[in-house]
Amino acid sequence: MTRTRRSSGQTLALLRGLLDRPRKWRHGYDLSLDTGLPSGTLYPILVRLADRGLLESKWEPAPDPGRPPRHLYRLTAQGGAYARSELAADELRELDAPQGSRA
Amino acid sequence: MNGDTTLARRVAATLVRAAAAWLEPTRRGQWGRAMRAELDHIDGDYEALRWACGCALAAITLRRTDMDMGTLRVSRFVLALEMALCFVPLTLGWFDVMFGMSGVAWLDVDTVERYYLGTTEGVTVLTMILVWAVTGLVGPLGLIVAAGHIALGRALRHGWLIALLIAGPIAGGAVYLAANSIMGSEWSIERLGFYVLFVAVPLAGALHLRYLGRTQPADRLSAA
Numbered sequence: 001m002t003r004t005r006r007s008s009g010q011t012l013a014l015l016r017g018l019l020d021r022p023r024k025w026r027h028g029y030d031l032s033l034d035t036g037l038p039s040g041t042l043y044p045i046l047v048r049l050a051d052r053g054l055l056e057s058k059w060e061p062a063p064d065p066g067r068p069p070r071h072l073y074r075l076t077a078q079g080g081a082y083a084r085s086e087l088a089a090d091e092l093r094e095l096d097a098p099q100g101s102r103a
Numbered sequence: 104m105n106g107d108t109t110l111a112r113r114v115a116a117t118l119v120r121a122a123a124a125w126l127e128p129t130r131r132g133q134w135g136r137a138m139r140a141e142l143d144h145i146d147g148d149y150e151a152l153r154w155a156c157g158c159a160l161a162a163i164t165l166r167r168t169d170m171d172m173g174t175l176r177v178s179r180f181v182l183a184l185e186m187a188l189c190f191v192p193l194t195l196g197w198f199d200v201m202f203g204m205s206g207v208a209w210l211d212v213d214t215v216e217r218y219y220l221g222t223t224e225g226v227t228v229l230t231m232i233l234v235w236a237v238t239g240l241v242g243p244l245g246l247i248v249a250a251g252h253i254a255l256g257r258a259l260r261h262g263w264l265i266a267l268l269i270a271g272p273i274a275g276g277a278v279y280l281a282a283n284s285i286m287g288s289e290w291s292i293e294r295l296g297f298y299v300l301f302v303a304v305p306l307a308g309a310l311h312l313r314y315l316g317r318t319q320p321a322d323r324l325s326a327a
Contacts, residue, residue, distance in 0.1 A: 029141045029154070039138065039157030044164045047134055057137075070144065071137030 006093075007086045010041050011049075015083035018055075018075045025058070025072035046073060054079030111148040115155035122155075122162035131165045138162070179253050186249035189308025190242050192300040193272070197239025200232055207236045227282045234278040241271035241305055248312060260316050268309035276302035 007015065017035040018026065026034075032042050049055035056076050059069045075083055119139045126135030138158040145151040166178075202208050219229040245268055276298060283294065 027141065027144070028137060029144055032154070039141075039154050040160035040164070041157070043134060043138060043158070043161035044168070047131065047165060057133075067143050068136075068140040070140050071133070 006089070010035075010037055011045050012086060012090050013037060014042065014045050014049075015075075015086055018073070019080065019083045019087070022075055022080050025060070025074050027060075027070050027072060031073065049075075049079060054082050109148045111152045115142060115148070115151040118152075118155035118159045122158045125162045125166055129166065134165060135162060182249070183253050185311070186246065186253070186308055189304050189311075190245035190249065193239060193242030193305045194246060195242075196301055197235070197242045200235045200239055205232075207232060224286050227285045231278055231282045235275055238271040238275035238278075239301075241268050241275075241309070244268065245305060245308055245312070249308070252312060252315065265309070265313045265316070268312065269306065272302045272306040272309070 013035045014031065014037060017031055020034070028039070028042060028046070031037070031046075032039055035042070037045070046055060046057075050057060050073075054076055055073055056079075057071055057073050060072050062069045119142045123132075123135030123139040126132055138161065142151055142155060142158075145154055200206060215229065219225040244264075248264065248268070279297065279302075288294070
């Protein structure tokens with residue numbers, strides 16, 4: 001079934017953040033700082049994207065002894081295409097929206 | 104990271120530990136570990152606390168959405184809450200019908216003849232009381248079956264018990280509807296509440312128990 005539901009503003013913000021440097025692996029906290037999304041919003045979106053095969057993740061070896069390994073994320077090729085199409089659709093909606101209704 | 108021993112940092116560490124532990128048994132376990140690991144890389148104590156609060160919320164969200172809604176399988180905790188919601192109101196209602204001021208337990212021939220048998224309304228009310236004294240048994244019975252399912256892993260497999268749990272609220276609701284029609288009662292929000300609490304909700308609980316009993320192996324609970 002084709003998914004027609006539009007992405008939320010928070011998802012778009014995260015997609016924008018991830019697409020900013022698409023091949024770079026990002027930490028959750030860095031993404032939170034970049035996008036302004038709190039962890040309570042960020043992680044459920046990351047999980048959803050990963051479930052749909054739009055996000056890949058890996059564990060980074062611990063940078064220092066005594067610190068735990070960190071989880072890294074970046075968009076898959078499919079995720080990159082999805083992000084671009086969602087952001088383009090959002091821009092179109094912004095252009096189509098009446099002046100008064102824009103945020 | 105600084106101030107490892109500040110109260111904010113300790114609370115934050117406890118919160119992310121709890122969030123990770125809550126997600127660990129699920130297929131989202133690595134996400135809990137990921138959130139926990141990030142905390143060690145956040146410098147400000149209050150920023151860490153803010154992060155941890157968000158992680159706790161995320162864990163709740165993920166755990167909730169991780170329930171396999173397609174198969175109606177929920178955790179034991181959620182099932183316990185659901186079953187209490189489904190059967191406690193009916194149990195209380197049944198208790199009132201049985202042992203309340205005009206309860207069945209206190210009825211005698213003289214009372215029945217004097218107050219109920221003289222008029223159509225009286226007979227209707229008496230019929231309704233007696234029917235609910237029987238069908239309301241679904242409340243305590245449902246609680247017992249649910250407790251067995253949740254605590255002991257006993258699935259609901261007896262056909263007659265399933266039929267009773269499902270038929271009880273339906274029969275009670277039908278009698279209540281008929282009684283209100285006979286007495287010409289107008290529709291009210293109280294009646295809607297009655298149908299929801301004493302018919303729809305117990306019926307939903309019974310159907311869920313039936314579903315769980317039919318879809319899980321006898322030696323293993325579906326509930327996590």
